[in-house]
Amino acid sequence: MAKRDYITREGWQALADELDYLWREKRPFVVRKLADAAAEGDRSENAEYIYRKKELREIDRRVRYLGKRVDELTAVDPRTDNPDQVFFGAWVDVVDADDSRHCYRIVGADETDAASGAISLHSPVARALLGKRTGDVVDVTLPASRRELEIEAIHYTRPNRN
Incomplete structure (x- = not known):
């Protein structure tokens, strides 16, 4: 049995939107520009x-x-039946031994982004x-190395950060 790769519903939609944009807008534009250049x-x-x-x-x-x-x-929707426990799709606020605070979101490998804290499950x-x-x-x-992290909060909607 093949292992399934998981992704959040938002991540899946972003990939589907990119595919749609490339196929319906970007590719036809480039094909027109290529034909114009070939005619020269x-x-x-x-x-x-x-x-x-090349493009x-x-x-x-x-x-x-x-x-x-x-x-x-x-595509997996976050579990909301137990909001005090960390499941796929959660945003998790943690603090490490140096009192550094981090917010991680547990997502599929296709939507990881270190800058935003989205980490692969x-x-x-x-x-x-x-x-x-x-x-x-x-x-x-x-x-x-090894790190010790304390879970401060768990969110299943994007936390409002100011």
Whole structure:
């Protein structure tokens, strides 16, 4: 049995929207620009033609990838039946031993983003947090070290940060 890859409903929608945009808007635009550049004559020294061919290949590659990936992913809504426990899709406020505060969101591998705190459910931090509750202290084993994190809060809607 094949392992399913999970993604939040918002993450799945973002990938589907990107696929739709590339297929319906970006690709036709680039094809028109490529045809215009090809009509200018000698293609071997036509920078616009060469650039648009490369751009079209990149779009087609991404469309193929997204077309397959969107079908392979399982969109999961966050569990709200137990809001005091960490499940997939939760935003988790933690504090470490140095009193540094972090907010992580546990998401699928396709939607990770270090800048926003979105971490893969397969990451060491997410694996340590899953199933835990507010006030729990978790020990996270990282490749080069160990960290202790205390769970301060769990949210299932995006926390309002000022």
